[in-house]
Amino acid sequence: MVLLHRALLEHAHGRVLHRMGLATEAARWFDEARQRLRRMRARPFLERCADDIPAPSRVPSGTRSTVSGRPFRLTDRERDIAHLIGRGLTNKEIASELFVSPKTVEYHLSHIYEKFGLGNRRELRDRVQRGALTEENF
Incomplete structure (x- = not known):
């Protein structure tokens, strides 16, 4: 407690x-x-x-933002959504799988984009599929 x-x-x-x-x-x-x-x-x-x-301020693509020398980490929910994006699911499909609303998925996606300096869903999907967003980044 x-x-x-x-x-x-x-x-x-x-x-x-x-x-x-x-x-x-x-x-x-x-x-x-x-x-x-x-x-x-x-x-x-x-x-x-x-x-x-x-959300942290926008950083150039391919870099990670830090606070006090430590990288920002994705929350568990952001990590789940990033992996589902990597599998090619839509926001509606992700929402259904995670039992949340599509708006909630959008909310978490915006934080993921900000944390990793990504401009859109395609960049996120490509990075997840290439393995560029590993547990080390999360």
Whole structure:
């Protein structure tokens, strides 16, 4: 229970820093909260916090964005969607398979594009199929 409270406090601190215009420092706290929640397998809290975590700024294609020298990681849901895109599924098919709405798929796709500096679905599909987005990147 203490770990959950700590993760929620880290997330709240990140929100305050972000509102103060300290985006880099806020991103570090958001990342800490996200990692802690993922280790605890607290998916409902992770999904709730995901809406508050701003997407990183756009980076050139082929590079990864970092916060405090650590790469941004895809969430479990983003990773699932990326793999399904690699299999050639449409947003509607992905939504059906993951029991979410097509809008939710679009939301996660936009974060994937931002995190990896991708411009469109084809770039993501090609990178997944080539193995360019491996567990190391996630």
